Amino acid sequence: MITFGIIAVLAFLLVWMTVKVVPQQTAFVIERLGKFYGVLQPGINWVVPFFDRIAYKHSLKEKAIDIPEQICITRDNVQVRVDGVLFLQVVDPQRASYGINDYVFAVTQLAQTTMRSEIGKIDLDKTFEERTTVNHAVVQAIDEAAIGWGVKMLRYEIKNITPPQSVLHAMEKQMQAERERRALILQSDGEKMAAINQAEGQKQKIVLESEALKLRQINESEGQASAIKAVADATAESIRLVAAAIKEEGGMDAVQLKVAEQMVQQFGNLAKSTNTMILPANFGDMSSMIATAMSVVKQQEKK
Structure with missing residues (x-):
């Protein structure tokens, strides 16, 4: 039994020295009689007892x-x-x-x-x-x-x-100054844009006001022209009617009567406005004055 036990132990030791199990992502460097022999790959490997030995073990992981x-x-x-x-x-x-x-x-x-x-x-x-x-x-x-x-x-x-701390403080001051500089630049850019917008708005306001004034003047001038034209048309129409009435029977007598009335009325107005009056030499002969006025009317009619 003792002999059997010794043999079993020696056999176990022999197997343990012969079989080498290499874990995954691991490499065993084998030396045989002190010289590099090879690298065992992961898994079961066989070596020669007493001749081969594991010299180095390396992990292939990162x-x-x-x-x-x-x-x-x-x-x-x-x-x-x-x-x-x-x-x-x-x-x-x-x-x-x-x-x-x-x-x-x-x-x-x-x-x-x-x-x-x-x-x-x-x-x-x-x-x-x-x-x-x-x-x-x-x-x-x-x-x-x-x-x-x-x-x-x-x-x-x-x-x-x-x-160093001194350099850190200097860098902090530098960064603070840079941030303040950027803030001032942004603020100035904002004020610049605001001024530009205000100027542009004022410009548009002036342009619109001038356009409105122009349209107003055009409309007023067109209205005045239309009014003048309407008055002229009415005057011309009244003149045509008067001329047509004069040509009818008794028209000249009516003109004479109208002239006499106008002369009397105008001289009456002169007497109301001033105490001094300059009268023509033949003012007493009213008929001759009416005849003179009618001669002028007849001459215009002939023309």
């Missing part, structure tokens, strides 16, 4: 590495504290095992040095705007250096950029 905060100097000689996070993935387990001793430490140091170099190329005012450019520069620099490390830099993100 890793997030925190880059410690460091002091960087911008191009305008301002010290800022910058930290970030780096995302990488092992793509070649063999190179990750034998290409470098500790690829995590290496990429962390390289990210810090590259960050200092990139921050030193830009001014403080642009460090917040150029985050994407700096991130791409860090990823590109690490990728070029990590070709033989078996890792792939996926992306780098700056988490915080912290200037």
Whole structure:
């Protein structure tokens, strides 16, 4: 029984040393007699006991590495504290095992040095705007250096950029002044537009008033012309009627009578308005004066 137990234990140990189960997204680097032999894939794998050993274990998942905060100097000689996070993935387990001793430490140091170099190329005012450019520069620099490390830099993100307190106060004052300047510009633009609108309204008012006055004058002149024409037409019609009446039998006698009445009436009006009167020499001979007036009427009739 003891012998059987020993054999069973040795058999279990042999199977345990021969069969290796590799989890998903994991790679085991196998060395045979101290030399690289191969990489075990996920699942069940068989190895040679006492000859093969698992030298390295690598996770093929994406890793997030925190880059410690460091002091960087911008191009305008301002010290800022910058930290970030780096995302990488092992793509070649063999190179990750034998290409470098500790690829995590290496990429962390390289990210810090590259960050200092990139921050030193830009001014403080642009460090917040150029985050994407700096991130791409860090990823590109690490990728070029990590070709033989078996890792792939996926992306780098700056988490915080912290200037000194004095610089923060100055930036706040600058931003406040910029906001006040924009407010004044907006206010002046509003006042300008209001003045333009008022001037335009006044202009339209004057134009409309002048158009209304023009139409009024036109209407008044047309009304006056119509009235004058109507009076003239009425006068002409009355004259035609008088002329027609004169040509009838007894018309001239009526004219003589009318002339005599008008003369007597006008001389009566003169006597009322003034005490001094200048009378013609033949004023006593009324018939001769009427005859003279009638001769004028007859001459006009002949014409």
